[in-house]
Amino acid sequence: MKNLELLELVHKGVPYPFTNVTLVSQTPQLIYYIRANSLHSHDLTCGETIQLGPPIFADASHLKSLIIENKTCVVVNNDLFIIALPNKFDKITFDKKIIEISWNPTEELVAVVFDDGEISTFCIDYENAEAFPQGKSSTDAGIPDTVYVGWGSKDTQFRGSEGKIKDQTPVETKPVFDQKPRISWRGNGEMFVVNYWKDQKRQFIVFETPCKALYRSEECPGLQPQVAWRPVGNMIAGLSVTNRQKIVIFEKNGQRRFDFDLTFDVMIKNLKWSPCAQILAIHTVTPTGQTIHLLTSSNYKWYEKQVLEFPAENALLDFDWLDTNQLQVVTQSDVIKYTFRNVVHHNSAAICGVIDGKHLNLTDFNNAVIPPISYARRFTNDKQINFVTFRHDLAMIIDSENDLKIFNVAEPDALLVTINLKKIVDLPQFALSCHHFLLSSESVYFAVTSDESVFYSLDWKNPQANFLTAITDNFSHLLQISGDYDNISGLKSLGNNLFINNNDSILCQIQTLGDQTYVCNLTSNNHFYLNEAKISDCANSFTLFDSYLLYTTKQSELFCLRLGQEGQNFRRNVEQGATIVCAVPNSPQIVLQLPRGNLETISCRLISIDILDKLLNEQKWAEAVRFIRLEKLNANLLFDLNPERFLRQIAHFVQGVHTINELTAICLEFEEGNVLTSIYKNWGKTTDFPQKINTIFASLFKYFDSVDYSVYITTIVAVNLNFFKLRDALIYLQDLYRRTNLKEKLLNAVNTLKIYGCDHEKLYTECLLLYDLELAGFIASCCQLDPRVYEPHLKQLSGLNEVEMRYEINLFAKKPKTAIIYLLRCPKAQTSDVLAFIKTHNVSRQAFENCPPKNRFYQSVSHAFAGDLSAKGCHTEAGVVLKRAGLPEEALAEFQLGLNWRQVLNLLEELNVDKVEKIKIVNDLATRLVQSNVRQAAILFEFYADNYEMAVKVLIEGFFFEEAIHIAMKHKRGDIIVSDVIPMLMKHKIYLEEKLQNLNESYNKYKQRLAQVRQQKFSRFNNDLDDCDERDDLFSDAGSTISKSSRSSRSRSSTASSRNRRKEEKKKQDLREGGIYEDIALIRALHSTIKEFYNKGEEVRNCCVLLLQESDVSYDEIKRIHDFYWKFDAEIQNGVAEIWPPHFYKNYQTLDVRELADLENFEHLDVEFRTPPGGRTNWKLNLF
Template identity: 30%
Template sequence: MENVELSVNLHKFDKNLLKNVTRSSIGDHACCFMTERNELCVADNFKDIKIIELAEYLNDNIVQVKYLSFWHCVFVGTENSFIITDLKTSKTVNLQTPTNNITYLSWNPNETCLIVVDKLEHIFALNFQVVITNECPKFKFITLRKAHLNDPVPNSVYVGWGSHNTQFKGSKKIQEQTVIENPQEYSFPKVSWRGNGEQFVINFWRESKRFLKVFDSNLNPLYQSDVYPNLLPITSFKGQGNFIACASEYNEFNKIVIFEKNCLVKSEFLAKHIKGKIKDLQYHPDLHILSIFSECTENIGYLSVYLYSNGHWYLKQQLNYTHDKQLISFYWTNCYDKNYCNLIVLTSVDIEQHFFKLIFDRSLESGLIASIDGDKINFTNISEQIIPPPMSSFVLSFDEIVNRVIFNDGALNTCHIILSNNSIKSYLIKNCHLEEFAEGSSLFSSLNNAFKHSSDSISLYSKEISINNASYNFSLDTNNDLIVDGNIICNNVYSMIIFRNYLLFTHASSKLYCIRLNLKNISASKWDLKNFYSREVEQGAKILSITNTFDIVLILPRGNLETITCRLIAIDIIEKLLEANRWDETVKEMRKQRLNWNLLIDLNPERFCNHIDKFIEAASTISVLNSIVSEFSSENCLKTMYSECLNSEKGFSDIDKKQVISKILDKIITLNPIKNLISVVMLQIKHFSLKSALYSVCQVYQIGDMEICKKSVNQILLHHHVKDVVNESYCLYNLGFLSFIYTCCSEDPRVFEPEIEQLKDLDEIHLRFKMNELGKKFSTATKYLVRCSNYDSIFIRSFITKHVTQHIAYQSLTPKHANFKLASELFATFLSMRSKHNEAGFVLERAGLLQESLNHYQKALNWQRLLILFQNLNLDQDSRKDILLNVANNLVSQKRLEEAVIIYEYYCDERNKAIEVLTQERKFLQAMALAKKYNYKEVIENVIIPSIITYREDLLDRITELGDKFSEYSARLQSLREKKIYKLKQRGLEVDGFIDNDDLHSEYGSIISRDSSLRSSSSSLGSTQSSRNRRKQEKKKIDLREGGVFEDIALIRQLYLLIVDIFGCGQEVKDISSILTDEESFGYAKLLNEKLKNIQDQVILEIPKIWCDTFLNANESPEPDVLGIIQNRSELDIQFRSPPSSELLTRNWSTLIFS
């Protein structure tokens, strides 16, 4: 349904040059032609003409002139010579031909192969070669193969496709009249290439008839056509595809015949609007467009442009040429665009650049779509009915070919039709019908009613709209860029349309996007399409129109129509209907659009709560209401399934959706709980509980409406398993309703009826226990079991332990109940098994079980609580001491020294034990203070001071060992790096000297690639190895043996740990130095401080060498000085890739006393 909008760019030259053109050639960016005076004229970029004299090189008739755009030269082929002119240097060379008496020449699309046909119908394939030199390029032809036009084609094998006569015939045509066959005059063969250069077709003459023969590029004949009546010489092989277009005479008309590449007829159509005899035709290299040039006896020419769609060839444009301005040749350039094409026409006056835009002529106000087809226009009223082309709602016919339709949507809705004779007809659109209100007049006097165009920047669609009193221009250019006021905001847009306050466009990602036109969206410099609404469409689909009901009509690449909807627009429609309080229309529209019913609430919960009555009334029937409420969910659909449709200018309500559901439920129950029972049940199932839904059914069951109860139970069974429904029914304590549920669940009466009979004679508490037990509600059953007198303590203990309901039993009873102690014992055991001994002791103490409570407090090491219990239990002193000593020993093992010392000192009279514990744990100051408190001088001299001296000596040895190891490892690391750098430099010298070395791809060759895993970690290795191999690999990374693969990073890791230990010794040195004040101890303390300070100074000096800038930056570089340092860095844990933090390297332990 696309039409063609034409704009033209004219390039005028000296009229005398174009009067006597003998041969011509047009390329994508240049045009060249020969004059009768053998002058070669070249118009580069179709502007200034450059004239080159070729008279001295031309001795016979010219067969072809060809502009070779890739080589920027002109080829002139005569009957016996080849002439090439380089346009840069204006130098001409004459090359030898493979044969004489050449009749036809044809270049392949890549300009690398030349097909030569001579008078004897020999065919030559020549390879064209160009050698670039400083002075002038050298050209030469090399003969590749030779063939003859009479070479036989191979027999085709048709497997599974019927006979030869049924191949690719298309639909059977019924000929209305007999074709009069006219003998065809002899003319030389014509050649046309396929776009990929793999095949070409030759149209040749035999016995007053013409045939087609297809060859491959190696001159192997592939296919030949049968006799076709009155076939003409002109032929065009489609650039992309398998079609070959030819022309034939069909009595007084012209016919266009489309062959497959196997030379069988694919389709044909009568070109009744083509006047005169067809002289030439050309396929567009990419699109389904065919241009046909015909000429009458009065030297009046017609260039007709046909567009193929929906199995029909539409005549979209017809350009007229008079005897004062005759058409010489024309050429389609490939713009690689589905919406835009360019036709270059060389006339006897100028060069015309015709820019064709494939557009949809539509009126969004009236819904009319116009499709031009020769002298008639097919109008389709999209707003009333979607009619697939080539059918239409109505047709307007004219005396001349129609070239353009223009709709003017405004206060006066009009349609203007431009004819090929430059006249215009205007119509008024009323109720989707056209009324002519102006006589035809020559309003368009320009060439072929085309609009003047002076640049290659063409807008395929443009519209200006006003937003907040500001104007914005939206356009779509030939690069498929969506532009707003000159700024490109989206790429790869196939088609677009602005409808009211929405922008819709189809994208190369096979999606349709819809965007609200507001300031926030328009002001964005570049759109992130992820933030906008989209839906999938077919690849290449374009927007044709939008109906009054907001249905979007797409035209697909095959030409057929498809109607889709847009959720974003539909939601906005619903919002407007709800704002207008039109609930009946809202429900109907939502059912039509199949929108989620949660929109009614989520768009505005407050509004919905205020109009619940109208909502229920709009539902009209119970079934509709049931379907609506069944879809209500706790989630906000505008945040989930419709998140792309959310209007960012509107926020969300703070109302909890469950509150809204509760109000709906209350309203439905208030109106008619029995009639609306299914709706009530659906809401309770989804938003409350299964038990509440069954309770509602049970209430109606007691009233006696069994039919609605059964429907409701069936609805429940759609959402819950039978076992769950039956179990919940037990908890309602209604044996009649339980029997009804069993029946609805199609259970066997022989199974459930005896069970129900046994329950009838039980008392209330016993009955509730048994029903909860049968309903698998063991927590609730426990509450009744501990109050039931029918069971002994053994059964109660077994039931509670089996179902782990100790907490429920304990919470259900008061201390005065007979089973409280039993429940407390069970709960305390439950807590103790989970190491909650304090809580267990409290539970038992509350129940009066003091001895049992004492055991749990002892396990909890709660010695304060034990002291309180000792008074209530009247335990003797020895028993108390044993318990407390056991607790104190356990406190020591848990490093709770202060509490243990208190127990030893004050409650167990074990002061020596307290001093011993403090000394063993190196709490020397506290130990000495405690010893002096009780005047234990011998303990100080024989125990504490020797321990201090021993620890001091051990600390000095440890610091010395750490310093020695650090010096050793840092020296090893520096030496290892120097060796690696040296090896890498040697390998570089070997490569530069071409020395063969099989070890070039060793471990060093992959340093950069391995280090690049900084961004992706080293998990790729582990993904291909077993866990055992990974463990081995990790061990290698910490192996400090010399010569290891990961020796460097193992050293760095160990140095990091040594540094942390060295600086961690500071506080220990500070503490031990200030305990003893004698001269010997002071000297030893000073030695400790100086030793540690010297080692730490050495460490600080070495850190920049270990973690140098090259290692820290890890920039990928082929330099050996870098590779030798950063190798294996990516295998090192992130923690060790940088030195310890300054917080770990503090030296606040140092004091002035020992400095």
């Protein structure tokens, strides 16, 4: 679907015409030619022409410029002259006359055919002018036998129509006058082909370097001398002339692969492939001039894309490919450099035009995707077409003779405008001098290039060229923008809303959206820019479509961006090598072309959702529902795009669905989450809607109830069954059952329940739970249950009163939590029955919640519930329940077990317990409370058990020295302080000294070992990097280190087994030297040590203060423990940065080897240990 279009034309005039020139060779900067037996060079940069050496090239047969070696070679009979600028001439003389010579692409090897048929290869020393033979062969060389595997030789295969054609009598061929051999090299320089004349016919032999004959071509009628090996692959192009001229493609083994007819019947002089192997240039000669035809292929169909005509007055001397799509042409008066590009031409309605010689094939993708080589309509011109462009429904073509024609794409046979540009503009005498055409509503803009580029406008109705401006700069794109824009970044203004782009982009498009202009550029190295901001470095195609930017990448991805919202984009995978042809308007369809030429249509979800949103805004719910089914979109989009709109227009939504089944399917697709934050998360900004399902169906059911909901009964049943409870669906069925005229819809609803997998027994049971025995009987009959089972059961239930019936039904449905409610209300129920039921079914909580205080079973139920709470260890809660039920003694026992001393004291007062018993209970409670709360136990001993000595004792044992001293002093018992408190305080001081000393030793030990481990890791990493550099310099330091680290991490990662996870966790805490996780184990140990030290701070402070205040311990001794603590604290503060270096908690990529060594196991370190511990307090005493 792509055309070959002129991207840039660079014209270099020559001061003196190249007349009487016999041989020409060219490089990007220099033109070498032989005239009057002398070698001349023309510098394209400065325009200077000089003669190189004396006139010694009278019989010169070959001229070659060597770009790599910076030499020029001339062949004269037996001699090979090597010329180096400015005037160094060397000569190599061979024993035989050179008939044909060719250099391989790297200029390392030269293949020579001598006049006796000998074929030899030489390696040339250009500095010393010596030729070293590499191999020798001839046209009579023996060819190795070909071994066929699989299907066998070509003659024995099932060849279909191709075989029948081969078996036909050969067509009489035209005589071949040129008997000179030709040589062509493969792109990698490892093989070459020699086309030669022998036995009154032409053949070719494929040689492998240095000069080993491998294959001889099969017989091809009318084979001509022209031969060109495609730079990439094994295809060899040749020319066959029989009743028609055709290009024949051979495989490297000489077998004919396919051929195609040429549309022109003129003499063909040469064939040349472009370096990218995508363009075949055919050089033809006529009495009136010479022509270069440029052909490309797709799906084995060859298209003639460009025809460059050069009149005899400005004869074509030579042409050559310089770069991928860059063709340099030398004529008598000019040197022109053409740069082509592959581009798809289409209009805004997705009508695509493909140039094929005199034809323009039109394909309308808006109606159907027609694969190449087919098309919908065709425009046929009298000359080959070089250029096409579209504007809305108009198409404009320019042919090889500069005739401009405009027609409507719907009626390509009816021309609207025909203008011969030669008659209204003075055009230079070389091809494509008139180029870069733009079609507007009433005018045509174009440029004419000679010494400068002159821009013209042309009115259709008055075909007269109007001069606009002239520039001397080269340009590649001519653009027009609707609106008044004087300055656009990256573009140069020409006036009249015309702009040129002179950067290195091969594709450029511009689009305006409101006040914003968007300029897209794709360069030859696949860099893609949007308004000078690079958004991809591997893009291979793009298009601007409405308010979207679509582009594909070499990584087989398609991206879609909303212009103005570049942060929101859509991405999907595509076939490898796929490029964009066009986007279909008013549709999410994007047409892609694969490398072989096949077309593929895909959808862009971003555009699909936008189209859906537009349909919903226009209240086209029927089209929107059909669209989501067609595009396979998630139905949640109907709500998630705009919840308020959906709820406001829910009637339109229901009416827009064609069938009830479709409505049911859409409703069942709804889900609680927002699909715009999950499946389509790149669509744009959105928020979650709370209680989405409940809100949707509440509104939907409200609408159903406002009309005749029986029409939608199957949807209602399916929704309730899927999202809510079966009971909710049965409520609707119950209402339908009572409306006798709707039995058919009731049956449909029951069938819906059965279709969605509702169990028949469960359905019968749920009907019973509605306490409607008639409906239950009807459902049982519909479900074909055994009447011998359900009819007696229903008869039994009908004989009970309402409460007993409901109890029996819930018992039958195995719902004891509901059954206990009705059991408590049964007049015939006994206490023992209730307690047995509670115990059997473990429903004490439900019984308590549904048993009012006035119920006769209230105390029994409360006692049962309290017992369950007590068994779970909830003694205080059990006591509250018992106290509420009027059971204080039982409540007292529970509060005692729960150590709730305040409630115990309250109940003791309430029960009027005597003082002795009360003290006994309090002593027992306080003794048990010591284990959990020393301070509260001391309060009980002091105030409620009259035992302050015991209070002091428990406080001392709990290291609450200050409170103990306070109680002793309050009761004027200084002797207790001397005899009990001070000795225990001294022991605590010794304990703290030993503890701080141990923590300090552990800290220093772990810290030193951590430094050693990190140094070892650093040394090992350095050694690994050195080894890596010696082995292979293709890997960077960072890449090698990171790869090694990631490999080791992956190899040590834990498996899914819980046992292995536990083993892995133990390794992370293993402090043994040499462990793979020793560094993070040391960090964990240091973290725990520091945290424990911080926790001892308050104890050290209190100990120091109380010793100074109450004891006779010396000031210096107390100061020593104080100072040791803060010295240790200073060591920790200084070492924190070493243990937890800054790169531990900074999120960046590092290349520092030491940091990489530290971070090797970092991902295995728990988050809580990645930063220093907290809890440090600054309590330092100023008195020290």
